[in-house]
Amino acid sequence: xxxxxxxxxxxxxxxxxxxxxxxxxxxxxxxxxxxxxxxxxxxxxxxxxxxxxxxxxxxxxxxxxxx
Amino acid sequence: xxxxxxxxxxxxxxxxxxxxxxxxxxxxxxxxxxxxxxxxxxxxxxxxxxxxxxxxxxxxxxxxxxxxxxxxxxxxxxxxxxxxxxxxxxxxxxxxxxxxxxxxxxxxxxxxxxxxxxxxxxxxxxxxxxxxxxxxxxxxxxxxxxxxxxxxxxxxxxxxxxxxxxxxxxxxxxxxxxxxxxxxxxxxxxxxxxxxxxxxxxxxxxxxxxxxxxxxxxxxxxxxxxxxxxxxxxxxxxxxxxxxxxxxxxxxxxxxxxxxxxxxxxxxxxxxxxxxxxxxxxxxxxxxxxxxxxxxxxxxxxxxxxxxxxxxxxxxxxxxxxxxxxxxxxxxxxxxxxxxxxxxxxxxxxxxxxxxxxxxxxxxxxxxxxxxxxxxxxxxxxxxxxxxxxxxxxxxxxxxxxxxxxxxxxxxxxxxxxxxxxxxxxxxxxxxxxxxxxxxxxxxxxxxxxxxxxxxxxxxxxxxxxxxxxxxxxxxxxxxxxxxxxxxxxxxxxxxxxxxxxxxxxxxxxxx
Numbered sequence: 108x109x110x111x112x113x114x115x116x117x118x119x120x121x122x123x124x125x126x127x128x129x130x131x132x133x134x135x136x137x138x139x140x141x142x143x144x145x146x147x148x149x150x151x152x153x154x155x156x157x158x159x160x161x162x163x164x165x166x167x168x169x170x171x172x173x174x
Numbered sequence: 175x176x177x178x179x180x181x182x183x184x185x186x187x188x189x190x191x192x193x194x195x196x197x198x199x200x201x202x203x204x205x206x207x208x209x210x211x212x213x214x215x216x217x218x219x220x221x222x223x224x225x226x227x228x229x230x231x232x233x234x235x236x237x238x239x240x241x242x243x244x245x246x247x248x249x250x251x252x253x254x255x256x257x258x259x260x261x262x263x264x265x266x267x268x269x270x271x272x273x274x275x276x277x278x279x280x281x282x283x284x285x286x287x288x289x290x291x292x293x294x295x296x297x298x299x300x301x302x303x304x305x306x307x308x309x310x311x312x313x314x315x316x317x318x319x320x321x322x323x324x325x326x327x328x329x330x331x332x333x334x335x336x337x338x339x340x341x342x343x344x345x346x347x348x349x350x351x352x353x354x355x356x357x358x359x360x361x362x363x364x365x366x367x368x369x370x371x372x373x374x375x376x377x378x379x380x381x382x383x384x385x386x387x388x389x390x391x392x393x394x395x396x397x398x399x400x401x402x403x404x405x406x407x408x409x410x411x412x413x414x415x416x417x418x419x420x421x422x423x424x425x426x427x428x429x430x431x432x433x434x435x436x437x438x439x440x441x442x443x444x445x446x447x448x449x450x451x452x453x454x455x456x457x458x459x460x461x462x463x464x465x466x467x468x469x470x471x472x473x474x475x476x477x478x479x480x481x482x483x484x485x486x487x488x489x490x491x492x493x494x495x496x497x498x499x500x501x502x503x504x505x506x507x508x509x510x511x512x513x514x515x516x517x518x519x520x521x522x523x524x525x526x527x528x529x530x531x532x533x534x535x536x537x538x539x540x541x542x543x544x545x546x547x548x549x550x551x552x553x554x555x556x557x558x559x560x561x562x563x564x565x566x567x568x569x570x571x572x573x574x575x576x577x578x579x580x581x582x583x584x585x586x587x588x589x590x591x592x593x594x595x596x597x598x599x600x601x602x603x604x605x606x607x608x609x610x611x612x613x614x615x616x617x618x619x620x621x622x623x624x625x626x627x628x629x630x631x632x633x634x635x636x637x638x639x640x641x642x643x644x645x646x647x648x649x650x651x652x653x654x655x656x657x658x659x660x661x662x663x664x665x666x667x668x669x670x671x672x673x674x675x676x677x678x679x680x681x682x683x684x685x686x
Binding site: 120123124126127130131132133134137138139142144145146147149150153154156157158160161164165167168 | 454
């Protein structure tokens, strides 16, 4: 039975998995303040995190190369 | 409702254009459409951009664009779980799916069940994956029609009984015809038009409507407190917090396992293309967030209290919130563009889903159990017929059965499809689990999930009670844990009984 250990695991993947923490830590962002241009924190934080997560994925993409 | 001629004309023109495009797509990057991987996977030749449109059309469906704002309108903050849900899809897609892509190309796999069959050498496990995939996909197709129904209704095209469904039936015949003739190339080309329309619509709405309503500050001030944020858990419960987080995580895992996601992923030109898309697809998540906000705009604006929309809300309930908002704030021609975006947005995923279900039936039921010596041409022909049958099944569902059934079945579909995770996603990393242990785990998860959903009257969230604490959470995730535990515990038992066939794949097959 093989278990495919040959596949190159990259430590950069931890950065990707770390995205789960702010995305799922609901009690952290369930608040109105600090609001931004009238948008409660709950909404603008999650929208901003969309952009941040895409940036992190792009960083990992370039860092891991053509694996 | 008055017939809105301007919006209807724009809608019909755009619809006519994509109809032509859908048929013309057969000639695009020409391949032999008598082969299943050409008809059903576009020849595995879609580059980064086309894959982006295709997966985008797949994940962010018409139903999503109607139902998420409708949930925001009706329930409030909970609807925003769609944002973290569509954030955490992508790290998983990035890490896991290139492996699936490489092993599938190496062995010519077209479906997830193909992979499971090869990996675990057990046709009954593959059959469980196949049936789950088909059954979970059907109500999903049906719900796409709901999106179409709402926008057709919003343009004032109404009628009693069967007559009222004629526009829907026409749209569906068009969809069925170009899917039959062009295969996956049709939704891939139409997705480009649909997504450009969606982006224009979403950004226009997110800029224009807040200005008309006097700014975000005023909009959010008008939202009642209980809808503005999640309720803070009181006492010995994790309350809305655990419901929100588990819904996001469970939905992400389920979505990746749906057959149509597999189809769009496997049609990419390389595992590398899949990875690049994981970084690019969050652009759609941002748009989905904007559309969710439209639900709050509609709430602040009180569109449901305007007399001209009373009929629409009566007929379509909260699903009418977004169409009403567009009709109220935009000129008719632009409302037509927005409705076309949603209407065409229904056809793209419906086409991909029906192709995915057809691939599953043909490969993993017809070829596996009825005709092992099928020729390539017969295989592709069978899939084309199946795609028609699946779509007409969905149409009959929507025309003749109450909408509530489709919604409940789609909810169950998410719970069912997630039960394929141990075989498919865990299977990509290890062959340690025993196939019969996986079958038993799958059956237990499916049964328990269905039972739990029925016991809470088909809500997504179940109040799990452990030691005096209550953890409300997504049933799919809870039953997945049960499934995994059973599969792990039973693996040594089943191995001892000596039922463990060969693995056809090798470690090197999983990367470039």
